[in-house]
Amino acid sequence: MKRKLSGMLTLFLAFVVQFTFAQEKTITGVVSDESGLPLPGTTVLLKGTSTGVSTDFDGKYSITASAGQVLVFSFVGYTNQEVTVGASNTINVTMQEDVSALDEVVVVAYGTQTKQSIVGSVGVISDAVIETQQVTSPLRAIQGAVPGVNLLTQGGQPGNNPEIRIRGFGSLNASQDPLIVVDGAPFNGNLNTISQDQIESISVLKDASSTALYGSRGANGVILITTKKGTKNTAPKLTFRSQIGISNPTIGLHDLVKSEDYLKLNWEALKNTNQYVNNQSPTDAAQNATNQLIDYVGYNPYSVSNPIDVNGNLVAGANLLWETDWEDVLLNDDALRVNHNVSLSGGDDKSTYFMSIDYLKDQGPVIRSNFERVSARLNLESQVTNWLKAGLRTSFSRSNSGNPDQTSGSVQQVISYIYGVAGIYPIYVRDANGALIRDSGGNLIYDIGDGYIVGQPVNSVRSTFGGENVLATIMLGEEKRKRSNFLGNAYAEVKLFEGLTFKTNFSYEQYLFDLFSFNDDLVGFAAGIGGRISQQRDITTTVNAIQSLNYNKDFGNHNLGLDLITEAYTFNYDYLNAQGTGYLAGVEVLDGRTVPEDVGGNLNAERLNSYLARVSYNYNKKYYAEFSGRRDGSSRFGSDVRWGNFFAAGASWVVSGESFLNNSNILTYLKLKGSYGELGNNQVLDALGNQVYFPYQSGFNLGWNNEGNTGVLLSGVADPFITWEKTASTNVGLDFELFNGALSGTVEYFNKESIDLIYDKPLPSSTGVSEITTNVGSIKNFGWEASLKSNILNTDDFTWTAGLNFSLIENEITELTQDEFINGSKLWKVGNSIYDFYIRDWAGVDPADGRGMWFLDIEDAEGNVIDKVTTKNYNEATRYQQGSSIPDVFGGLTTYLRYKQFDLNILANFSFGAQLLDTDYSGLMNQFENPGNPIHPDNFNRWQNPGDITDVPLLLASNNDHAGRSSRFLVDNDYVRLKSLTFGYNFPESTLNRFGVSRLRLFLQADNMLTWQSHKGIDPEQSFNGLTNNRSPLSKTITSGVIVEF
């Protein structure tokens, strides 16, 4: 197929090349502002097309046009100028300032549009905004910058990509991630392979009309990343940027009690269990607790054998022999961050180029967690003839990352370990008297709590995280991730007629991921078996071909645009893994294995075939209308149900263009807009969030071998008719500007209803199957978004602007096929949101006996609730709907100040009204039933004697539900984060010119420096469903930098 296509293309191009268009010519000129200074970066667009160029540093441009065509000159903050091409080949333009900036060119689906002509909802982040932040994964830059986009990063591993939700949560078991498109092609690699400096702009498409052309995969919004390119007729420009600084965790972890208090509280828990559960006399209970304590926890960090006496006090003369601060030894302080970048760009009258190389080294909050990347990009474009334009964009990126686990629930996870192993456990092996033991070489030995000295009765076997010492795992082992990504994007544009253009775009992406994990023989799961290496290598390949025809024509005041597009998308995921054990000391490659434990491999493929059409119309730039449709076939669905049709329509009215507002000095701009459309989603996910490529087939999985015989096992049940999830999206809004730009903004209301949700419908597990993935039910997301900007002051010496954006989003389940589903801590039923908590309600502590209580509804025979009482039996307590992890309001604040050569830029993001079920914290409260688990100082407030009024129950060293999931651990998760602060100084040009330097800037940049939060001890960015998972905090980074331009 591919060969046939390219053969056809060559033939076609060869044919077309024979013809020329005599009437076309090259127009050049200089664009300057009112004071006569050149305006670099001005967009010069051929009206009615998406063909355009930018002016160079001297304000010069060069564009091919024919007589009679209209050139549109646009620049942010200036009024557009239109000039009709006449006899002259030179057109110089002086731009008039206009703060409304509505004719800015914005990258939209399959093309560009002016801001004025957009009928839908598009948020744009320019490179200027990106430049003020230090984001190892580039999309973190949109947090707080675009209304309607809720973004969070889970865990502090550098390079972690953020989770992004655009306008709520429209799917249940299909992916809620937006589609990411880089330079026109869907992106399947890891976003952290793209360095932030290569990005010209990021457009966030939010409503149906703007995403409609990506309809089949646009239900959760689309993010378009456009990379930089050179400008025509520009002298080579070399820019060097360098930043060096340090990172620290943004937020400390939860507090933990020290050894003495730890043992005292454990003693009390044992005594209470003896006394209140096992009914011993208080004297016996205390004496037994004293005797049991060291055996219970297994280790004795004190110099006497029973360090806590029968009164619960430390016995006189007991010396603390060791104490481990696991947080201190496992987390990084003042980790170095280095970023250097060189770019070169320019162009002559036909061709442009942009080259960039970026080096980044970043370290995370956990020891040996780091990320080192080199990324390079080359973008070329050439106007080959006056009717043919061709271009190539290529990038290559390679990263190496040390990636100790810091977000999962595994026993080798750093934060789980800190929250799972108390400070009374030593780092190194000790004898029964607490003295350090050394190996034959005189070295200390990591203590993994598995009884290093066989038969040693104390300081030997630890029940919590037995066999594990995460410090040893990290220091002796390896967790490496290598990623390399090649992205190539070739395009050609052929002008067939006046107004009719044929475009072809072919992109190829190859992403190679290599995961290498080495567990040392001395620790954890590979102890005693010579160490283990697991290595995984997978190749993700995406090939995307787009052919399009664009027609654009003015008929007087009527402008008509027409696009016909076809797209073929092929995705392959080729996976290989190997695992072996039994290595000689010092050997850390699979070749050295004695036992080849496992080998696996698989190939997954997905395809999509699409036909698209878009018609746009405007009358006199006052009335705009757009209609688009798309038909898609996806290989994810059975052949009878794989095709989906998606339509959208939108319109806008520039009210301020009407005569009755023409002369208004107050309302200087007003546009009303509205759109409606249907979008699709085919990204079926399994319970772990992995893609499911054939959800309509239930199969027998391979690899279930037994006694050397090949085995297969049934993998559940499937719905053969599962098909597209669809979202109907409505958007209405207005863009306005008051007092010539003193205040401008956008307000929008949206309503998105997702139907035929792809959902893992729960089945009773007694059927042998826990769920079936099918199309069930619908969800609605609706709300308001506002984005406001004010130019407070603007003089020669002083500029001050401020911006605010916020979103109010509601989520509601509108249809289900059964009354309700309980999904973990949530109850899904009509009228609820998918993230309303449904948990037991904590009723406090009974002062009489110190036991925790929960509320219980009493029902009559008909099931009506007639009373509400408390119970001490967790399991019979009623679950209530309470709280939600969806914020009431979230958004961002920006301000920019410039005084002469100094500038200051601040970006903060905020979220209010969401709740968090902090199970990191509940895991530290009253966990004496699991010996060795660290505990939170809040346990000091425990109930001790009858009559004590407190919210912390009595301590118990026996199984209890006090820390069970309930409103006791449901906390408000409001926060404001100072996400970036940049303070810079630009040397005056007059000084620099003497040294041949065109720009020199020194700056300080600080990211995540301050976080105000309503609940401490945990990073407020956890998960959309409001559940925690022992995640490491994000980093705060402060760097100093320099930019030099020649």
Place this chain on the structure above:
Amino acid sequence: MKKIINLKRYTILLSFAFLTIVGCSKEFLDEPKNTDGVTSDVVFSNNSTVEAFITGILRNFRSQYNLVDSAGLQSIYFARTIKGNDLIQAPSWYLFDYSHENREPNYRRTVFNWDFSYEIINQANTLIQGVTNSTTLDDAAKKEYIAVGKTLRAFYYFQLALDFTPNYTTNSSISRLPIYTEPATGESEGNPTSATSEVYSLIISDLKAAIADLSANRLGKSYINKAVAQGILARVLLVTQDDWALASSSAREAYGGDAAAAVPSTSYGTGFLDMSDPEWIWAMYQDQVESTYYYGAPANFTDHISAPAFYKATYINKNFVNTFSDTDERNLFFDLYGSSTPYREFITTKFSFTLEEDFAILRKSEMVLIDAEAQYHLNNESAAHDLLYALQKDRDPNAVKSSNTGQALLDEILLERRKELYGENGVEWFDLKRYKKPIVRDDVHRVVLTVPADSPLWWLKIPEKEIDANPNIDDSINNE
């Protein structure tokens, strides 16, 4: 001229678009194939693929289903093991099973034992239905595979009945377990519960049918043959206690009829880890590439010495140790730690943890003891004496033939069962439950307690998630 050229351009462009786009769309989308597994048609098309499915189900017996204490049949067995008086668990994995605090509707024990058992039952139902409907398998093969499916189904309904219902002879009319004999489909909504007696009827009729159709042949000792089905049936009849003659004959056929020849075992002193021991009837297999790693109980808990072992959490009650004579080859206990903590006095070296150890499920010695117990109930005390002595003499050269009668003889048989089978499948708990006896823990225990006979602590509650998802079961099922 120009117009003609324009027309040509159009034609070429349109034909180009048409050819590249429409021409191969169907083929383009059909090309990706699911490579993750095989389809039902393939599985039930010939003997080797059906056997691959049976292989997969047996591998799932020891899968890392959830966590260390909820990972396969060995977890179900070890949880029962640790509930009694003979073994003591340090505060490590299984600590709440040990302290009888692990039966609530949201607890991992409850959810795992339920989900895991029912999952295998559904696989067995899929096997039975798929084989039945196959148009390519011959009748003899069909019979055998259906028999395997019924044995698997019976075995896991038996585990469910033991874990989730009161003792059968105390109350067999209580209705707590839904029964399924058809595979789940997307329309399955969850069956209502059935009386325990109906569950046992299904178990026994499945096993009887399977025994009729199975032969001695199988792919290996971890697979199912006639002796396996007979052994399971013998065990089931210990619970129902209503057909001692069948219990005896089933056990006898499973061990071969000659007790003295059946009981010698190569496993004592070598770590109970090799299923090639002729005394073993049915086992779970492991090797370097088919290991469940650290999810293997009991060895990973009882072994305090081998290099790969690290949980080192299980100790032996000294009063149980004292029931073994010095010359008993099963007396593998010693004081490793010299600890002042009473419960840490004895460990056992019965089981070795190697990551490759096999797990015994059914052994001939157990069958000989079932035969002895059946003979006792059939009032053939001297036959019971002979059978008991056949085992005792093999294990201990100084053993003396029992002269006990009545309850004392039964008690001796039950003690011998504990001595022979401790650590393997929860024999002590199983016997106390079916004979309606309490668990009375000695003072040496870490958690000293008494579980009265027939108290609710003998069964697990029904998981909350089952109640939430099954329209035919409501909260009241857990009222006690």
